[in-house]
Amino acid sequence: MKSKKIIEVTAAIIRKGNRFLCAQRKDCSEQGGKWEFPGGKIEPNESPEQCLERELFEEFAIQSTCGKFLCENTHDYGDKIIKLKAYFVNHTEGDFQLLAHQQIQWLDIDKMQKLDWAEADLPIVDKLTSHYK
Template sequence: MTSQVAAAVICQEGMVLITRRAPGEKLAGMWEFPGGKLEPGETPQSCIVRELREELGVESVAGEILTTSTFTYPGGAIELIAVTVLLRSAVLSLQVHDRAEWVTPRELLGYELAPADIPIAEEIIRKYG
């Protein structure tokens, strides 16, 4: 069974938001596009708005699906659905992350991204790079 997970692709002024998993979290120390698992009945868009509120304390507007990436971790397979997002508020309140950074698309692959996030970073570079 593959879990569906929404990931936020937040681009502002040519920069992309990535967050680092805090110690004690799954994939601690790895960078990712923030997001989380879809609940039953949720669309990727409604999921990402909820997850960004829970994880970063921000209100957002979800847009189109940019791309998807499937990856099998030791705990199971995920389908990572990258959703373009506009933030309505810019002050982040980190809950499951210990750092957040705005980087250029070309800088993304210089970070230790979670494996499922790498194809999304590559698509961002192709599209916005």
């Protein structure tokens, strides 16, 4: 039996006041329509922090700086295993453009829990909820 591929990915927790950036995947993409914290696959020779800054530029055309590590979650999607590392990120420059998502929302913790999240992101929502309640 072939072992599943483990894919290391990052997630950005971007906060404005009491609200957090939530991004909805395009319907035509994998996990289409699900909500996530934006980020992406860590490339070879790239740190998680460098990955987040690159991905946020590619997905939203913004500049950012990666901050503190929040948590890590491993989720088995059946065909692959996602190892997701979440970091707080500061948005430093640029207006958000939807280059990879169908919509974004800035939501407070209570409203975030009502979204249909990608399963790998759910523990991050729970961690934020316990941290900010």
